[in-house]
Amino acid sequence: MNTGIAIAHAGQGGGAPHLLDEHLRAVAALAASHLNHDPLARELARLAGLWHDLGKYRTGFQRYIRMVAEAHIEGRLPQGSDKSHSAAGALWAAQTLKERLGPQGLVLARVLQYVIAGHHAGLDNWEGGLKGRLAGFDAARELAEARQGGPAPELLAPAVLNLPDLKQLPLGRNGIEEIPGRFALWLRMLFSALVDADFLDTEAFMSPGAAQARQADALPMSCLRGVFDDYMARKAEAVQAAGQTDTPVNRRRAEVLAACRAKATGAPGTYTLTVPTGGGKTLASMAFALTHAERHGKRRVVMVIPYTSIIEQTAAVYREVFAPLGDDVVIEHHSNAESDERDENARSRLACENWDAPVIVTTSVQLFESLFARRTSRCRKLHNLANSVLVLDEAQLLPVEYLQPVVDVLRLLVRDHGVTVVLCTATQPTLTSQPLFGGKGLRGYGPGEVTAIIDDEAGLYAALQRVRVHLPADLKTPQPWSVTTEALMPHEAVLAIVSRRADARELYEGLKRELPTGARGLWHLSALMCPQHRSEVIADIKAALVARREALARGDEAEPVRVVSTQLVEAGVDLDFPVVFRALAGLDSVAQAAGRCNREGRLAMGEVHVFVPPKAPPPGLMRQAAQTCARVWDGCGDRDPLALERIAAYFRHLYADAELDRKGICEALRLQIDRQEQALAVRFRDASDAFRLIDDKDAATVIVRYHSARCREDVNVLLRMLERDGPARWLMRKLQRYGVTIYQHDLKKLVAGGDVRELPQVPGLYVQTESDVFYDPVVGAQVGGAPGDPASYMA
């Protein structure tokens, strides 16, 4: 029995409490408004909002919430309090809808049950999860208690049950080819609408400052497009003033831009933008997105980019473009984003929570892990994806082992949620349906489902061709390092990219031996060097390339620039060498490597040499990619190994051979209709747990003691702060600059050898001990045998 009116949240500092009736009404209205484009989902969201916190009317919960408010006085949480409150609403939904709509009502209630029961703990499996949990409650008692708490009658029984026909429920085929995760995505959107509304209404009560900061005048897309066009016009004028309009590259860039604007008026759907490196993709894709959004009433543009290093460059470009409209137009959402540490209510920080901004720039990990997530915090942004333009940059990096669920979800966003998808890359993956015997192969895009933005891709590639690729006569027989070293030596400006960190080390040492003692102009790059170290070396290399070019232009003697690297330079690092060597790898990797060659088009043709290193790439996808590439090149003769049709063939073969849903995500998300229980069974928890784009179960991070004149901060000082004050977020982010990822088996040896120890303050995080043998100032962390140890050269 309650004394007084039920509350949703206690008042702050003696202020008035948040009334539960009001919270439910507000969440219902807000959740419904999030799904205006989907009438059935909108009305279910309204009901979910009204009922999600019914359990809070129970006496036990009201006692709990009031005692928590006083807990800081008592210094402990009260005994016998009951804070679980998400079941009552789910039980109420089933009872009420069944009473009012019959069996159809129960089916609709099943949808609400996932959403309401999960609004705190996250979406769960039906079998072995939600089903059992709901059955474990005494429904009659639970609901009686909630009614006693005095909810306003219209909350329990809304006068208008404006529910469209059950046929609207996306259960199965519904006239289009079946995609198993269709219902799951639709339901997740509903979940997103509810939890975001719940978060927002609670925030409005708890921290009005934050709610205030969220309010921003919605900028119409026409306004963004206008500012963008002005920027592009100024840029074109500058090119003209410099008298460079008629260079082949600038002419082609202008054509790409024009094609993007022209095709943007086409119907919403899936588009590909296939443009070689240097074709002006970053701005052209934005031109497409804005023009399309304005034309078709899309609400926002979401740019998805695989690596944070590329994001920072891209976001900086967009920031400059939209600067006349203020700082809040472009929101960068990723782990490295510089959010203002002091301002809890910074709009940029708040917008990251639910992607409520006109232009979002984010990582593919953020996007895809959110699309398969079960947690409230991760899902709340999803409803804001509906009716947006989603641009996926570097589309060739879509994760092969999750390709099937990823392609499914992209197609569903387009079909059911008003999204237009643009796949951008220089090496377009073949995502059309390739069903093979035995059910293998990709269930992908059908004929006519995808529109190419560039009409004459082959012509564009021919016009922008800047390299000649040389294949070895024999792609099957590995060559010893001495052969590669010998081929590299005559080149004074050369980049060699290998597939293994140990290879980078070995080739570097080999070149060093060939060169005179103390010779300058040789660098090593791999992820065994910490990010700070890598940044400094890359900066040095860029400076050396500039110095060399200037010296040659003057006719002076120039320092050589030789770099041995792993594939870390292939994405987002804009080095430019006249000659590039690449160890046999996936065709897309080789194409990326070729993108580092004659990048600025200073030479008539750059030279790219593919070689077969002594050791095959590690087993798994990398090896499969290299083998597939060799197969596609077999009999290639003197035709271009990177021609468009070869890229298409490569992806066709790769996807035909690879496991495209290694974790069984599609099956977990497939709707199983249990007619007896009238249940809609989906395994949300399993899918979410299995969807991990970055697998780090065998990896550990070691903070190394890297020092240089250019380090802004001293690792030792940071580590002392960590040991004294524990892992603050800002501190961990700074330390990330000095982290190296190594494998567990190496870690064990290093710990045993006393080179590395675990930090008691952060279990699972390791630091280099004061001994400095572990980290070499040139090649970084020493793992897998000492340098020059003959054992590391053996099979």
Next chain:
DNA sequence: AATAAAAAAAAA
């Protein structure tokens, strides 16, 4: 018996 690089990390 070996393994590139990549990202993220708090809820109402």
